[in-house]
Amino acid sequence: MLTIWGRLNSHNVKKVVWAAEEIGLEYVRHDVGGRFGMDAAYLARNPNALIPTIEDDGFVLWESNAILRYLAEAYAPHLWPADPRTRAAADKWMDWQFAYADAQREVFLMLVRKPPEAHDPAVIARGIEETGRMMTILEDCLARQPWLTGESFGIADIPMGTYAHTWYALDLARGDYPHLRGWYERLIVRPGYASNVMIPLT
Template sequence: MLTLWGRLNSHNVKKVAWLAEEIGLPYVRHDVGGAFGMSDAYLAINPNALVPTIEDGDIVLWESNAILRYLAAAYAPTLWPADPAVRAIGDRWMDWQFGYADAQRDAFLQLVRRAPEARDAAVIARSAEACAAQMAVLERYLAATSWLSRAAFGIGDIPMGVYAHTWFTLDIARPELPYVRAWYERLIERPGFAGQVMIPLT
């Protein structure tokens, strides 16, 4: 059985838990990181001191998007097609998500992980503006297609799907982006997203 190491309030852990639920892959998850700390045994399998990490038989992997690619290839290849041209369509959004995460980080940390009296409104505003600029890119793309993976839902939708939930949840200024909103509402209909991603931000 797949073992997933990482606390579920991590964006990157949510990605992996959502995919496992999406494809019906049995797994056990252990809380690691943040308030749960990291044992020497965990650091022995992931020297980066980050989450998530998976163990699947003899395979040990870290880096959330690499884990998504591995699990899809091994257990649900329809979510990450064999045709490299088709696969690359969704794959590029998996890497694009890291830039978006940089834009959102300050707003998330200020609004979720700091007490109200310790927040910096200017930092939050700059982060919100950066998020809006990135989401506008997503809006233009989704105006022509239903999914980031193009014709159908795929793992290319998962990384930004997790961050989109945070964007829609944070108390920040957001422009009206109807195609992003419609894509997000399609994600909400997926049980794995609702159960593993749509949890309180902590």
């Protein structure tokens, strides 16, 4: 059975748990990180002191998007086909997600993890502008195809799908992104997304 370590209010843990459920894998998850801390046994598995980490039949792996690629390759090749161009397109969006996370991080921390009296309007405005600019890039892709790598849901939809929910859940001014909204609406009916990604922001 797959073991996942990490608290579920982490974007990177949400990705991995959603992927496991999308694929249909049995798993057990242990809360690690944040208020749950990290013990020596965990740090022996992941010396970076970050989450998530998985173990699959003795194989230990960390880095969330590497975990997604591994799970797709091992258990769900339909989510990451062997065609090199499809894989390259998936890799592009999976790598791009980290740049998006950087754009969203400060406004997320400001609106979710800091008290109202600590909110900085300049930080919030900057977050609105930068996340909006990047979502325009996603909108342009989704205007041409229903999923990030083409006609079918794939592993590349998981990282940005996780962050898209946060973007919609944050109290931000947003422009009109009809194709992005359509993609999001296709995600929210997926059971693993609804139960693991669409949870309260904390």
